[in-house]
Amino acid sequence: MQTQNVAMPDVDGFFGQFGGRFVAETLMPLLLKLDAEWQEAKADPSFWQHFEAMSLRYIGRPSPLYYAERLTAALGGARVYLKRDELNHTGSHKINNCVGQILIAQRMGKRRIIAETGAGQHGVATATVAARFGLQCIIYMGAKDIERQAPNVFRMRLLGAEVRPVTSGNGTLKDAMNEALRDWVSNIDETYYLIGTVAGPHPYPEMVRTLQSVIGTEARKQILEHEGRLPNLLIAAVGGGSNAMGLFHAFLGDPDVAMIGVEAGGRGVDTDEHCASLSKGRPGVLHGNRTYILQDLDGQIREGQSISAGLDYPGVGPEHAWLRESGRVSYKSATDSEALEAFKFLATEEGIIPALEPSHALAELIKIAPGMSAEAIIILNLCGRGDKDIFTVSTLIESNEELF
Ligand SMILES: *Cc1c(COP(=O)(O)O)cnc(C)c1O
Numbered sequence: 441m442q443t444q445n446v447a448m449p450d451v452d453g454f455f456g457q458f459g460g461r462f463v464a465e466t467l468m469p470l471l472l473k474l475d476a477e478w479q480e481a482k483a484d485p486s487f488w489q490h491f492e493a494m495s496l497r498y499i500g501r502p503s504p505l506y507y508a509e510r511l512t513a514a515l516g517g518a519r520v521y522l523k524r525d526e527l528n529h530t531g532s533h534k535i536n537n538c539v540g541q542i543l544i545a546q547r548m549g550k551r552r553i554i555a556e557t558g559a560g561q562h563g564v565a566t567a568t569v570a571a572r573f574g575l576q577c578i579i580y581m582g583a584k585d586i587e588r589q590a591p592n593v594f595r596m597r598l599l600g601a602e603v604r605p606v607t608s609g610n611g612t613l614k615d616a617m618n619e620a621l622r623d624w625v626s627n628i629d630e631t632y633y634l635i636g637t638v639a640g641p642h643p644y645p646e647m648v649r650t651l652q653s654v655i656g657t658e659a660r661k662q663i664l665e666h667e668g669r670l671p672n673l674l675i676a677a678v679g680g681g682s683n684a685m686g687l688f689h690a691f692l693g694d695p696d697v698a699m700i701g702v703e704a705g706g707r708g709v710d711t712d713e714h715c716a717s718l719s720k721g722r723p724g725v726l727h728g729n730r731t732y733i734l735q736d737l738d739g740q741i742r743e744g745q746s747i748s749a750g751l752d753y754p755g756v757g758p759e760h761a762w763l764r765e766s767g768r769v770s771y772k773s774a775t776d777s778e779a780l781e782a783f784k785f786l787a788t789e790e791g792i793i794p795a796l797e798p799s800h801a802l803a804e805l806i807k808i809a810p811g812m813s814a815e816a817i818i819i820l821n822l823c824g825r826g827d828k829d830i831f832t833v834s835t836l837i838e839s840n841e842e843l844f
Pocket residue numbers: 532533534561562636637638677678679680681682683684750751795797798823824825
C-alpha cells in the first residue's frame with residue numbers, strides 16, 4: 441500500500457479514481473507531448489544537474505531545517521522543526537516548481553509562457569523565471585483578483601509580464617484557469633502552460649509533485665542528521681496541495697511517519713465561507729482532473745473563502761483526494777481566526793513572520809503538539825513568508841483588537 445502510493449499515478453494519471461486527463465480533444469496531443477517530454481527529462485541526469493544548480497544559486501536551496509526551540513518550549517510537547525521554504529527567492533515554495541517547469545519549456549523550445557494566478561503568488565513566481573530565461577510571459581488573472589491584489593500585479597509587470605484581466609464568470613481564479621486553457625489550445629506551437637500546483641490534467645500533478653519533492657527529500661536528510669531518526673508527524677497547509685505533497689512525498693513509504701494536511705476553514709467549515717475542499721467538497725471534474733471540489737447542489741463550482749488568498753483554490757490536487765481516501769494522510773482545517781493567532785504566535789515566539797497560508801498549518805501544530813510526548817518530532821512546512829500579508833493582517837487587527 442505505502443509503496444503503491446509512491447509509485448502513483450498510473451500511466452493515464454490516475455490516483456485511484458482521482459486525477460486523469462479530462463480535457464477537450466484538441467488538448468490531448470499537447471498533454472501527451474508534454475508527458476513524453478517530462479518522462480525524458482526525469483530520466484536525464486543533465487536536467488537534474490541544471491535544476492540543482494538553479495536551486496543552489498538562484499532559489500537559495502537547500503532551505504534550513506530549523507529547530508524551533510522557543511515554540512517547542514511554549515507548546516510543551518513534541519519537538520518542532522520548521523522547514524524554512526519561506527527563505528527561498530520570491531518568498532515561498534512556488535519558485536521550486538517554476539524553475540523546474542521553465543527548464544522543461546526550454547527543452548521543448550517554447551518561447552511563450554502562460555499561467556493563471558489567483559492571489560498573484562504563482563503569477564509572480566512564473567514572471568520571475570520567465571524573466572530569468574528571457575521568455576515572453578502572459579498571466580491570466582480574474583478582474584476581481586487584479587483589484588484585490590494590486591501589489592502582486594505591479595510585481596508581475598515590473599518583471600516584464602503581461603497581466604490579462606479575465607472578466608468572464610465571477611472574474612476569479614477558476615475563470616482565469618479556463619482562459620489559460622483556451623489560450624493554450626489556440627497557441628499550441630509556441631506556448632508552454634505553467635501550472636502552479638499539483639492540479640490540472642496529467643502529467644501536471646505528478647510533475648509538480650516531483651519538482652516540489654525537493655522539500656521533503658532535503659527535510660528527510662536534514663532530520664536524520666539532526667536527530668538520527670525520522671519524524672513522527674509532518675504538517676503542511678493545503679490549497680491546491682503542492683507544498684504539502686512536496687514535503688510528504690519523500691516520507692510516504694515510511695509507515696511510522698504520520699501526516700496532516702490543513703485546509704482553510706475560513707469562518708468555519710459549517711458555514712459557506714471556507715475553502716475546505718477535502719472536508720466539505722464532493723468529487724467532480726475541475727481544471728482537467730477528477731478530484732474533490734467545492735460545488736453547490738447543481739454542481740456549480742463555489743468560490744472558496746479564506747483570509748489567505750493562496751488557499752482559496754476551489755479544488756485540491758487529485759493525489760490528496762487519493763491519500764485521504766486511502767487513509768494515509770489526515771486532513772483537517774483551521775479557521776481564519778486560528779490562523780491569525782498562529783501568525784502572531786510564531787512572530788513573537790521565534791521572530792519569524794509566516795505567510796497566512798502556513799499559519800493554518802501552525803494553527804494545527806498549536807492544537808496537536810502539546811498532547812504529544814517530548815520525544816516526538818514534528819516537521820512543519822513553513823512554505824511562505826508573511827511580508828505580503830502584513831496589510832491584510834493590519835486591517836484585521838483594527839477589527840479584532842483583542843487578538844493583538
Ligand atoms: C500558493 C501558496 C500556497 C497554496 O498552494 P499549495 O499548492 O497548496 O502549496 C500555500 N502557501 C503559500 C505561501 C503559497 O504561496
